Amino acid sequence: MSDILALLTARGMVHDATPGLAERLSRGPINGYCGFDPTADSLHVGNLVPVMALAWLQRAGGVPVALVGGGTGLIGDPSGKRSERPMLSAETIEANAAAIARQLGQFLEFSGPTAARLLNNAVWLAGVGLLEFLRDTGKHFTVNYMLQKDSVKSRMDSGISYTEFSYMLIQAHDFAHLYRAERCELQLGGSDQWGNITAGIELINRREGGSAHGLVLPLLTTAAGAKFGKSEDGNVWLDPARTTPYRFYQFWLNADDRDVERLLRFFTFQPLEEIATLMATQAADPGQRAAQRRLAEDLTSRVHGAAATGRVIEASRILFGNTDLGAADEAVLEVVAGEVTVMALGRADLAAGASLIDVLVGAGLAASKGEARRGLEQKAFAVNGVKVAAIDRRLGPEDLLGTRFVVLQKGKRNFAMVRVG
RNA sequence: GGUGGGGUGGCCGAGUGGCUAAUGGCAGCAGACUGUAAAUCUGCCGGGCUCUGCCCUACGUAGGUUCGAAUCCUACCCCCACCA
Numbered sequence: 240m241s242d243i244l245a246l247l248t249a250r251g252m253v254h255d256a257t258p259g260l261a262e263r264l265s266r267g268p269i270n271g272y273c274g275f276d277p278t279a280d281s282l283h284v285g286n287l288v289p290v291m292a293l294a295w296l297q298r299a300g301g302v303p304v305a306l307v308g309g310g311t312g313l314i315g316d317p318s319g320k321r322s323e324r325p326m327l328s329a330e331t332i333e334a335n336a337a338a339i340a341r342q343l344g345q346f347l348e349f350s351g352p353t354a355a356r357l358l359n360n361a362v363w364l365a366g367v368g369l370l371e372f373l374r375d376t377g378k379h380f381t382v383n384y385m386l387q388k389d390s391v392k393s394r395m396d397s398g399i400s401y402t403e404f405s406y407m408l409i410q411a412h413d414f415a416h417l418y419r420a421e422r423c424e425l426q427l428g429g430s431d432q433w434g435n436i437t438a439g440i441e442l443i444n445r446r447e448g449g450s451a452h453g454l455v456l457p458l459l460t461t462a463a464g465a466k467f468g469k470s471e472d473g474n475v476w477l478d479p480a481r482t483t484p485y486r487f488y489q490f491w492l493n494a495d496d497r498d499v500e501r502l503l504r505f506f507t508f509q510p511l512e513e514i515a516t517l518m519a520t521q522a523a524d525p526g527q528r529a530a531q532r533r534l535a536e537d538l539t540s541r542v543h544g545a546a547a548t549g550r551v552i553e554a555s556r557i558l559f560g561n562t563d564l565g566a567a568d569e570a571v572l573e574v575v576a577g578e579v580t581v582m583a584l585g586r587a588d589l590a591a592g593a594s595l596i597d598v599l600v601g602a603g604l605a606a607s608k609g610e611a612r613r614g615l616e617q618k619a620f621a622v623n624g625v626k627v628a629a630i631d632r633r634l635g636p637e638d639l640l641g642t643r644f645v646v647l648q649k650g651k652r653n654f655a656m657v658r659v660g
Numbered sequence: 661g662g663u664g665g666g667g668u669g670g671c672c673g674a675g676u677g678g679c680u681a682a683u684g685g686c687a688g689c690a691g692a693c694u695g696u697a698a699a700u701c702u703g704c705c706g707g708g709c710u711c712u713g714c715c716c717u718a719c720g721u722a723g724g725u726u727c728g729a730a731u732c733c734u735a736c737c738c739c740c741a742c743c744a
Contacts (some may be wrong), residue, residue, distance in 0.1 A: 489696075496697055526695040559696055610689085612711090613704060619690045650689075652696045 243269065243299040243425075244454065247292060249511060250504040253459040254430040257440065261450060263424065268300030268353075271425035271454075272417050274308050274360075274410070275343075277335040281478035282342050284490070285467060287506055288456050292427050293355070294346045294508070302353045304421055305343050307336040309361030311409055342477045345541055356421060360413050367412070375452045376412045380438070388434035389399045407438045414439025418451055430455045459505070477542050484543040485578035489652065491535035496521075499530040507537045545570070554578040558646075558654050564624045569641040572656075576644065580604075580620075580655040584634075589659050592633040595622070602647055602655035614649065621648040 241496040242264035247253045261270065273289045275282070282290070293303040337568060340357050341548050347355035349528070385391060412437070417423035426436045436453035440498055443451045459467035475490045482490075494502055503514045521530040540548040554575045557567065580600035584593060596611045599620060605611035615630045622638060623646050635659070637643050645657040 493696065496695095499697090524695095525697080528695070528697075531697080557695085607707065608709090609707065610705085614690065617690050617703065619704095650691090650696095653689095 243271070243292075243296045243297065246295050246299055247454070251501065252288070252292060252295075252456055252505060254455045255433065256454040257400075257437070257452045259450060260425070260452040260454060262343075263450075269296070269425050269452070270302040270304065270421060270423045271296050271427055272304035272306050272414075272421070272423045272645065273427040274306045274311070274413070275339055277307055277309060277332045277339060279476075280335045280338040281476045281481055282339055283474040283476045284506075285459070285474070287346075288459060289427055289429065290343065290346045291506060292454075292456055296427070297348060297353055297355060300353060301425075302356060302358045302421070303347055304358060304417060304423055305340075305347065306413065306417070307339055307357065307359045309333060309336050310364030311360055311406065311413070323538040329361075338478070340413075342542075345477075358417075358421075360416075363414075363416055365407065372408075372412070372540075375446070376408055376415075376442065379442055380408060380411075384441075385438075388438070390431070390434050407435045410435040413453065415442045415447060418443050418447060418449060425452045425454060426452075427454050430458050444615065446642040449652075459501075479543060479547075483578065484539060484547045485551045485554060485581075487543065488535045488539045488548070488555065491538050492531050492555070493652070494531050494534060496525055496530075499534060503530060503534050507534065509533075509537070550574055551578055559652075564640055564646055567640065569644075572641060572644045572646075575646070575654075576656050576658060581658050582655065584657050584659050585658050589634060589639075589657075590636055592635050595620070595627065595632040595634055596630075598634060598657060599647065599649075602657065604647055604653060604655050606651040609634040618648055622646070624648065 241249075244253065244256060244260055244264050249360075254388065271293070273293055275286065275289075290305075293305060297303045309329075336359055343355075343357065349355050349357075352509055385404070385407065389405060390407065391399060414423070414426050423457070426432075426439060433455050436455065440451045440453055443449045451526060474482075475487060477487075479487075491502070500514065500518050503509060503517070504511070507514075512515070517530050517533055521528070536548060536552065539551060543551075554577070556562075557571055557575055558579075559562075562571075564576050580603045582598065584598070584601075596605075596608050596615070599605045599611040599614070600608055604620070605614055611620075612630060615627060618626050618628065622632070622634070623640055640646065643659045645659075647655045647657065649655075
């Protein structure tokens with residue numbers, strides 16, 4: 240079995256690692272941890288890189304520890320942030336941590352000999368007294384050392400509070416704690432975590448007399464130069480209440496050709512040879528987007544399950560295939576309705592003639608009436624697949640497909656439905 | 661505490677009394693082309709309406725001067741630099 244460093248390197252997932260790591264891995268699997276910020280009640284696809292790294296670590300024979308920052312979330316990590324962060328209440332963080340834990344279970348194995356561990360640093364941080372902390376942890380760092388860190392340096396002009404300045408010490412304290420309590424010798428993180436990770440290694444070295452290692456993952460950006468993981472509606476979340484399975488699937492399906500191979504290596508467990516084969520198919524006929532389909536299906540089924548994925552693929556096929564919506568039967572429309580935003584409309588309201596502008600806003604395809612109006616002027620909207628030319632278009636019973644649905648579309652790939660009754 | 665600089669739309673950043681819902685860039689949306697891709701070109705991009713126009717809201721906060729203020733005055737809040 241290859242070691243974690245070799246595995247991740249082969250997949251292009253290593254941005255940097257501490258020098259001693261390779262040597263340490265030659266002596267056997269390693270336990271490692273990665274911290275997750277509890278600032279939201281769900282992970283988003285950007286968080287998936289370290290999650291996958293932990294999953295690989297487990298496959299390489301180590302125990303993965305997912306650390307939810309219930310304690311550190313109260314402080315706020317300055318890394319990669321240009322301004323001071325709002326502080327969250329303890330209750331919010333606790334609820335968020337619980338939600339994130341459930342999602343991690345889709346990627347990590349929580350049973351068996353290398354069962355994943357899920358810990359919340361609030362458990363041990365809450366009990367640490369200020370004097371104790373300053374004496375046992377603070378004593379091992381000079382301010383000079385701390386000021387050298389990019390996370391601090393980059394904030395010297397815009398300002399950084401003492402609270403955030405202290406953050407790296409808390410994270411170092413966490414690492415030292417896990418080193419002792421869980422025999423965690425490795426910390427994984429995004430490349431912006433390098434400073435915090437090395438501070439932890441430093442502390443373990445000085446206080447525990449031990450040796451620990453760090454590995455940081457690259458920051459993902461798209462070929463188009465944008466931050467990875469954003470869609471038109473902001474972050475792409477794992478929580479179906481925030482990002483529907485349909486949108487989740489569509490996000491991956493719409494991946495840029497130039498990014499898709501990298502995304503397969505990062506976000507799926509597919510062997511590199513299979514990815515190479517897939518990419519050859521892709522190159523032969525890019526229009527089929529075999530690679531994107533595979534990527535989208537793989538991720539969607541892991542996160543939302545096989546049943547949901549099947550429905551989403553079916554809905555996508557109906558909406559983007561050459562299916563004549565007018566000929567589609569009610570059962571098919573029901574499938575689509577399960578995946579896109581549906582606006583309920585009374586039958587009497589429809590009979591009276593509903594303003595399309597109001598319906599578009601109600602169905603979420605336009606943020607405001609003005610936006611709906613402008614979109615109509617630009618021929619951006621379609622009803623049942625037919626572009627709307629009239630700005631004052633109204634919906635009536637004659638627009639129904641079957642007995643109760645109207646399909647609304649903005650642009651090529653944004654769909655919503657009206658359900659009557 | 662002192663001195664100086666600064667707080668403008670999702671972000672960056674112009675604008676120093678009317679021509680400013682506010683130049684420009686980024687991000688976003690749409691149209692054309694295509695493959696539900698990229699690149700490119702074009703249009704849109706605070707909200708509402710009875711929409712070639714009208715009405716709200718907006719330039720840190722609260723007042724004031726003025727026919728008229730993002731632009732001037734006062735107080736307050738916040739940020740930065742240097743000094744103490």
